[in-house]
Amino acid sequence: MKLSVKLFAVARQRVGRDQIDVELPEAATVRELRGAIAEQFPPLADVLAHVRFAVNNDYAAESTALVPGCEVALIPPVSGG
Amino acid sequence: MKLSVKLFAVARQRVGRDQIDVELPEAATVRELRGAIAEQFPPLADVLAHVRFAVNNDYAAESTALVPGCEVALIPPVSGG
Amino acid sequence: MIQLTNHPIDPGAVLDQVASHDAGAVLLFLGTTRELTNGRRTVSLDYECYPAMAEKKLTELEAEARTRWPLTGCHVVHRLGHLELGEASIAIAVSSPHRVAAFAAGQWLIDTIKQVVPIWKQENWADGTSEWVHPGMTKP
Amino acid sequence: MIQLTNHPIDPGAVLDQVASHDAGAVLLFLGTTRELTNGRRTVSLDYECYPAMAEKKLTELEAEARTRWPLTGCHVVHRLGHLELGEASIAIAVSSPHRVAAFAAGQWLIDTIKQVVPIWKQENWADGTSEWVHPGMTKP
Numbered sequence: 001m002k003l004s005v006k007l008f009a010v011a012r013q014r015v016g017r018d019q020i021d022v023e024l025p026e027a028a029t030v031r032e033l034r035g036a037i038a039e040q041f042p043p044l045a046d047v048l049a050h051v052r053f054a055v056n057n058d059y060a061a062e063s064t065a066l067v068p069g070c071e072v073a074l075i076p077p078v079s080g081g
Numbered sequence: 082m083k084l085s086v087k088l089f090a091v092a093r094q095r096v097g098r099d100q101i102d103v104e105l106p107e108a109a110t111v112r113e114l115r116g117a118i119a120e121q122f123p124p125l126a127d128v129l130a131h132v133r134f135a136v137n138n139d140y141a142a143e144s145t146a147l148v149p150g151c152e153v154a155l156i157p158p159v160s161g162g
Numbered sequence: 163m164i165q166l167t168n169h170p171i172d173p174g175a176v177l178d179q180v181a182s183h184d185a186g187a188v189l190l191f192l193g194t195t196r197e198l199t200n201g202r203r204t205v206s207l208d209y210e211c212y213p214a215m216a217e218k219k220l221t222e223l224e225a226e227a228r229t230r231w232p233l234t235g236c237h238v239v240h241r242l243g244h245l246e247l248g249e250a251s252i253a254i255a256v257s258s259p260h261r262v263a264a265f266a267a268g269q270w271l272i273d274t275i276k277q278v279v280p281i282w283k284q285e286n287w288a289d290g291t292s293e294w295v296h297p298g299m300t301k302p
Numbered sequence: 303m304i305q306l307t308n309h310p311i312d313p314g315a316v317l318d319q320v321a322s323h324d325a326g327a328v329l330l331f332l333g334t335t336r337e338l339t340n341g342r343r344t345v346s347l348d349y350e351c352y353p354a355m356a357e358k359k360l361t362e363l364e365a366e367a368r369t370r371w372p373l374t375g376c377h378v379v380h381r382l383g384h385l386e387l388g389e390a391s392i393a394i395a396v397s398s399p400h401r402v403a404a405f406a407a408g409q410w411l412i413d414t415i416k417q418v419v420p421i422w423k424q425e426n427w428a429d430g431t432s433e434w435v436h437p438g439m440t441k442p
Contacts, residue, residue: 008352009422010434050439054420057355073352073420079435080349080356080380080421081333081392081412089212090282091294131299135280138215154212154280160295161209161216161240161281162193162252162272173330174314183387186336189329189408190313196326196399247323259336265409268329272401 001026003066005037006073011051014043024066030055031062033072044074051076082107084147086118087154092132095124105147111136112143114153125155132157163236164220166211168243176253180235185257187264188235191272193252195245203288207245212280216240219279227256227271231263238271240281251283303376304360306351308383316393320375325397328375329404331412333392335385343428347385352420356380359419367396367411371403378411380421391423 003022012018022036030053038045053060054073066072084103093099103117111134119126134141135154147153163179177190195207224236235257245251254271258264286292303319317330335347364376375397385391394411398404426432 006352008350008420009424010436010439013434047436047439050436054352054355057358059418071354073355075352075355075420076422076434077436077438078416078418078420079423079437080351080419081416087212089210089280090284091296091299094294128296128299131296135212135215138218140278152214154215156212156280157282157294158296158298159276159278159280160283160297161211161279162276173317177313177332181334181388183337185334185388188332188334188390190332191401191404192317192328192330193401194321194325194328194397197323198399248321248325250328257334259338261331261333261412264331265405269405 001028001068003033003068003070003072005033006071008073009076011044011047011074011076014047015041027065027067029062029066030060030064033066034062037074047076082109082149084114084149084151084153086114087152089154090157092125092128092155092157095128096122108146108148110143110147111141111145114147115143118155128157163238164217164224165239166213166216166242167239168241171239171241171250171253173250173253176237176239176255179237180255180257182234182257184259185234186259187261188255188257189264189268191252191254191268192250193272194250195247197247199285204247204285205288206247206286207251208284208286209240209242209245209251210282210284211240211242215280220275223271223274223279227267230270231258231267233258233263233267236267238275240279242281303378304357304364305379306353306356306382307379308381311379311381311390311393313390313393316377316379316395319377320395320397322374322397324399325374326399327401327404328395328397329408331392331394331408332390333412334390335387337387339425344387344425345428346387346426347391348424348426349380349382349385349391350422350424351380351382355420360415363411363414363419367407370410371398371407373398373403373407376407378415380419382421
């Protein structure tokens with residue numbers, strides 16, 4: 001399946017876009033998404049160790065399974081407040 | 082010596098004045114002042130156990146000696162803030 | 163800076179006093195007139211103070227707060243006289259490069275002011291009676 | 303209530319949101335744009351967020367604060383976009399019958415918001431460079 005992933009801050013800056021489309025096997029987990037992004041988007045490889053992923057606006061565990069149509073975002077360490 | 086003592090809040094209310102003149106032996110201490118007030122101003126007797134005294138705008142120890150001309154105030158438990 | 167005033171406290175003016183380009187955190191505490199105390203209704207409060215000593219103690223506490231924490235601003239205003247429900251009796255504003263110091267200083271200031279500054283409040287109850295508040299003192 | 307805004311934060315309006323006759327204590331925290339960070343000079347900041355998730359997380363945190371402490375009011379505003387020195391990036395106001403809860407809730411909210419709400423700041427340094435701030439992430 002193809003999954004859109006929203007990008008923010010340094011991740012958006014590295015890729016030059018606020019969203020990427022990632023190729024994934026069906027029912028892939030967040031852990032597999034991490035690997036797929038490292039492979040398909042080399043500029044993001046070194047930030048991936050530090051980021052969390054959000055699925056449908058909640059932080060997701062590495063084991064969370066991704067389904068078509070879910071809203072996925074790559075969340076670098078936050079610095080609001 | 083005769084010493085003026087400023088009164089506030091419930092103490093002022095009890096006596097109906099914002100200042101009292103207390104008769105004291107020379108070089109009396111705060112402890113002796115407490116006793117003299119209890120004797121000379123009966124309406125204040127039952128609040129004295131709960132009050133502090135200030136001498137020249139600082140809280141004074143019971144052993145502090147009072148001298149003529151010093152500014153003395155009876156400080157009931159405070160409730161500002 | 164410290165101030166005793168008979169006029170309503172303007173929180174914006176208090177905040178302006180502690181603004182600084184070196185501040186990353188600003189904390190404002192307001193003590194406000196609450197309607198219910200242990201189920202009894204208050205309609206208003208009156209505050210009085212021992213002016214010379216209250217000013218001295220507030221000034222000392224501001225200086226001590228600035229010694230204990232790296233503050234870029236510290237301003238305390240205490241209201242006196244008659245206060246209606248909801249009005250602020252005290253405003254404490256502190257600013258600091260970092261928030262931990264701002265919170266610690268603000269909390270220490272209000273806690274310590276309530277213990278040592280000679281200011282007293284009288285509760286004017288809804289039943290028409292009035293009463294000076296003296297924590298720890300048993301009623302007559 | 304929570305709010306994300308591109309306009310300057312008005313502290314007085316934030317305080318108005320938490321006013322209550324049941325409040326004895328009001329706490330306002332402002333995060334402000336500091337000039338110096340580890341000796342480097344900032345000229346301005348830019349904030350961006352993940353809007354849907356930032357709103358959801360702020361709403362959840364407000365609800366959790368109201369569960370943990372007996373608050374009579376809770377209002378959080380986060381600024382977005384371009385901020386000049388001294389401007390507030392966040393305002394947190396809480397009110398409570400007693401001050402201990404107000405301080406605890408205010409401190410918990412700012413600590414937790416800084417950990418979980420998807421908002422990011424970019425420092426625009428005096429040397430002309432800009433840099434997204436990602437705590438714990440090593441520089442490229």
